[in-house]
Amino acid sequence: MSVRRLADASIQPAAFAFNRENASAAKKWIAKYPKGRQQSAIIPLLMLAQEQDGWVTKAAIESICDMLEMPYIRGLEVATFYTQFQLKPVGTRAHVQVCGTTPCMLRGAGELMDVCRSKINHEQFHTNEDGTLSWEEVECQGTCVNAPMVMIFKDTYEDLTPERLAEIIDEFEAGRGDSVPTGPQIDRFLSAPAGGFTSLTDEKAVLKSTRDRAAKAATPAKAEEAAPVPPSNAGKPKTDAPETSPALKTPSTVKAAPEAEKAVSVAAPKKAAPAKAAKPSLDDRNRPAGIARPASVDDLKLISGVGPKNEKILHELGIFTYAQVASWKKAEREWVDGYLNFHGRIEREDWVKQAKALAKGGVDEYVRVFGKKPV
Template sequence: MSVRRLADASVQPAVFSFNAEFASAAQNWIAKYPEGRQQSAIIPLLMLAQEQDGWVTKAAIESICDMLGMPYIRGLEVATFYTQFQLKPVGTRAHIQVCGTTPCMLRGAGELMDVCRSKIHPEQLHSNEDGTLSWEEVECQGACVNAPMVMIFKDSYEDLTPGRLAEIIDEFEAGRGDSVPTGPQVERFFSAPTGGFTALTDEKAVLKSTRDKAVKAGKPATEAEPAQVPPSNAAKPKTDAPETSPALKTPSTVKAEPAAEKAVSVSAPKEAAPGKAAKPSLDDKSRPAGIARPATVDDLKLISGVGPKNEQVLHELGIFTFAQVASWKKAEREWVDGYLNFHGRIEREDWVKQAKALARGGVDEYVRVFGKKPV
């Protein structure tokens, strides 16, 4: 970024003060920040000064710094860093900022700059003879689809041709800038296609009143009352769980079962849900051996993947120390993984390696092995 400097002392006013309107606006901005943070208002206050006088003077920067209780150098740093601040006098009726970023250049921004050179001044940031007009090239202003474009003070003018920009400049020079329509200068609605809308051309498709109407039985769909489209399952998460049939009765409507059938259903053993593995038996020989709760219990939550609930389950299984976890064989790891319904998480997170490090040297050893603290 090029070095930005204040204007020569010969054009700098000796003093600065906000008028009544802008002074009130400045106080409103300062009040938005908590006590001790008022210096955060430096940018909006500099913008107010620019809006009042057309550019940011050295006196304005120093006056605003005094208002905010901050060193002058801090205010100067902000004003010279942000290119939105004009540090030299600009046109009193129009300062034209021509976007020179690639989309606008491809659409004719270079020709727009030639118009500014011929009608205002050959050089950027120089006013015309009357001091009413000035121009400069700037970076992207965010209307690429409407390229090429310019900004005049706070308003944008888009879809420009060299001839149309020349007309706009003449209007501003004559003091009729307020009569120039902003936005696209062609038959375009904001950023819509130049040939008109090509999608969602009928708002009936998106009106809630239309969408919520149920299609009456046997009545064909019409434009006024379109047929309802059933919801798509495309975004529905995939799962192995069976679908619930709409034909199934809810608990509030199910009838009481005969006593005999009810007795059978109560005594019958529960089967595992489809797609869900049965929980390993506590009598399985692959279950890791447990011990009685020792006087000192290790904090198993230091193992990544063990939370308070899982730690409680491990305690119920007689697992209290890192050394126990570190000694698990493959069959024991698989048993615990199935018991916790972890789907291979114990292997993926390598509980055994974590436990070995913690058992050997605690958190310090864990950091040495894994390069981070347990989480």
């Protein structure tokens, strides 16, 4: 993360004052804290100022510090520490904060930043041409299990793919941001397992009435039907006395041992080894058509996701040019993805779009489309 500083003095307003509604809200926030602790209201008051003007100005920080009787430097420390406070003008319809901490990075946050560079601006904290959109990379936003995620103003959007983030940005740019559902963007309830609950799907297991019925059903009807339980030695101190010796066996345990071993051997069969996914056959009709090695071979490693090893495999399949990759249909992409054991990576990284840009104008066209050089 970069150092956070206030915006240039040339765009800073000369003064700040809360409007009537926010001034009333500020008084209510201050009144929540005991006498002598009013400075604790600094964060909610800065949020009110941001909601009023769209960003936190130097004049707003100083005005709020005067209200709370605290040094300006203390207010500045708070405003520059928390990334929820915008210190310069941001997009009027959406300011996208992309989490760049490790869990999100491992799940594709880098691709989300590429989407922001392509659809908003190549640089952080710069708006698009209309001034409606802006973006930045921030530290952890607290929803690691739903990574990768972004925050737009006060709402979070989780379990994102580059394609889904692009759709969300388009909706905000069109002024329809309120219609976009917040939270997980896949089949997931909050931070529960993806695809639905796997345990405790109802409350029966934890209700007292259910437990009482289960206990009653498990209790023998007559006391004499209950099997005798030998006394436990677990709580006794270890001594040389024979009753605490680990070698001592009661008649019941001696008798039951062979039967127990037999029951274990019957009830616990060996687990079968998981079957590996079948690799697509080379003569499958969905295999992309190959060509003889041309005199001039394109550098397929410029496509994100293709390394030296994968480039060699593609050459073995007769794939040598960007134009071939750019022409793949969905079935062909799925075949190659399965052959490389990529688990959907070809679609996520959009090899076809990358190949089309490289085939059309090389690295320069790639930079124009994606806002960065191929790596």
